[in-house]
Amino acid sequence: MTPTTRDDCLRRDEKDPLAGFRDEFLLPSGTVYLDGNSLGALPAATPGRVARTVEQEWGERLIASWNEAGWWEKPRTLGAGIAPLVGAAPHEVVVGDGTSANLFKALVAALRLNPERHVVLGERGNFPTDLYITEGVSEIMGAVERRVHADNRAALAGALAAGDVAVLLLSHVDYSTGALRDMAEITRLAHANGTLVVWDLCHSAGALPVELASDRADFAVGCTYKYLNAGPGAPAFLFAAERHHAASRQPLTGWHGHARPFDFSAGYAPAEGASRFLSGSQPVVAAAALEASLELWQRVDLGLLREKSLALTDLFIEATRPAGLRLATPREPERRGSQVSLRHPDGYAMVRALIERGVVGDFRAPDILRFGFAPLYLRYADVFDAAQALVEVVRSGEWRDPRFAVATGVT
Numbered sequence: 145m146t147p148t149t150r151d152d153c154l155r156r157d158e159k160d161p162l163a164g165f166r167d168e169f170l171l172p173s174g175t176v177y178l179d180g181n182s183l184g185a186l187p188a189a190t191p192g193r194v195a196r197t198v199e200q201e202w203g204e205r206l207i208a209s210w211n212e213a214g215w216w217e218k219p220r221t222l223g224a225g226i227a228p229l230v231g232a233a234p235h236e237v238v239v240g241d242g243t244s245a246n247l248f249k250a251l252v253a254a255l256r257l258n259p260e261r262h263v264v265l266g267e268r269g270n271f272p273t274d275l276y277i278t279e280g281v282s283e284i285m286g287a288v289e290r291r292v293h294a295d296n297r298a299a300l301a302g303a304l305a306a307g308d309v310a311v312l313l314l315s316h317v318d319y320s321t322g323a324l325r326d327m328a329e330i331t332r333l334a335h336a337n338g339t340l341v342v343w344d345l346c347h348s349a350g351a352l353p354v355e356l357a358s359d360r361a362d363f364a365v366g367c368t369y370k371y372l373n374a375g376p377g378a379p380a381f382l383f384a385a386e387r388h389h390a391a392s393r394q395p396l397t398g399w400h401g402h403a404r405p406f407d408f409s410a411g412y413a414p415a416e417g418a419s420r421f422l423s424g425s426q427p428v429v430a431a432a433a434l435e436a437s438l439e440l441w442q443r444v445d446l447g448l449l450r451e452k453s454l455a456l457t458d459l460f461i462e463a464t465r466p467a468g469l470r471l472a473t474p475r476e477p478e479r480r481g482s483q484v485s486l487r488h489p490d491g492y493a494m495v496r497a498l499i500e501r502g503v504v505g506d507f508r509a510p511d512i513l514r515f516g517f518a519p520l521y522l523r524y525a526d527v528f529d530a531a532q533a534l535v536e537v538v539r540s541g542e543w544r545d546p547r548f549a550v551a552t553g554v555t
């Protein structure tokens with residue numbers, strides 16, 4: 145049942161099995177943070193973990209830490225920490241570089257695994273970097289790019305049925321609308337048409353249970369600085385299904401992906417397993433922050449996380465109804481990520497006015513007011529208050545103040 149009063153919400157918070165996690169985050173007081181889908185909050189353990197890496201591992205042990213502190217193995221040990229969150233085996237995930245770079249590697253590898261075909265199928269309205277990287281990959285690989293509406297099943301099926309699509313790139317959860325795609329069914333459909341699938345998990349890793357292995361995904365990439373709380377610019381992850389390891393050839397053939405990097409031999413030979421997707425040295429200090437957040441994430445029951453996420457998004461959808469904004473997010477829970485998007489042409493000013501009231505969401509052009517729900521540190525009462533604030537901002541017209549119309553750099 146969706147709580148309907150603030151008292152209901154307080155009672156839900158008292159019974160919430162995930163409530164204890166809130167104390168494991170450092171949150172600014174007086175703020176309801178609904179932007180954890182863009183930059184996740186800071187875990188309380190992170191500053192100490194980063195300081196230890198800097199002061200002890202680097203400062204005292206210097207170069208010995210590549211072995212002693214496990215720096216060299218971090219892409220694999222951190223990958224193994226992400227694996228259970230995305231339904232993969234530990235050796236199928238590596239951490240390193242950014243999502244954009246990993247998309248490039250995964251797309252090229254997938255195209256090379258399907259050499260008879262030359263079409264990359266993407267989705268209209270995907271996050272821009274996915275579109276831009278696809279453009280760049282297509283140019284380098286001599287491939288042709290096509291785009292469909294991912295939520296139009298007939299259009300997607302039609303595009304795959306053309307029989308010439310080498311690889312399909314989809315976001316599991318749409319960054320703008322929060323629509324969740326059926327990974328198992330779409331992957332099955334793609335495979336039936338001879339197409340490999342690269343899934344972008346930026347808005348699903350840490351937001352809901354993901355089952356890459358049982359859904360038969362071929363490749364996947366994702367951020368760790370959103371729902372996984374690893375900090376701004378934290379390294380990304382890449383998943384490659386074990387069945388593709390031996391034949392996969394990625395294009396950024398640096399020494400960290402070499403079979404014997406310390407032979408310093410003249411020729412490239414790819415490492416076994418997902419390690420062949422690594423390229424060069426990784427940001428070890430940033431990796432320490434990811435390590436701290438993953439220690440916390442290992443203790444999270446993803447079933448409970450999903451339950452609370454849907455309850456919070458339901459609550460927000462219901463409680464913001466009086467604002468009269470159009471809902472862009474699917475109303476059916478099974479088609480929704482951990483986000484609620486509302487539409488209004490003046491959404492930018494509305495979000496700015498809301499931030500001034502201590503409720504942090506964001507705006508995505510052309511007209512999306514976007515709110516992310518991180519179940520580990522949000523309380524039902526917070527979400528109730530945030531919804532009330534939005535209703536007041538819209539009804540009072542306070543967003544019409546000219547100071548809210550001035551664009552800032554990062555939105």
Ligand SMILES: *Cc1c(COP(=O)(O)O)cnc(C)c1O
Nearest residue numbers: 242243244271273315319344346
């Ligand atoms: C956030 C996001 C990215 C980010 O890519 P970076 O390389 O980390 O900047 C990529 N794809 C999607 C779908 C995203 O939501």
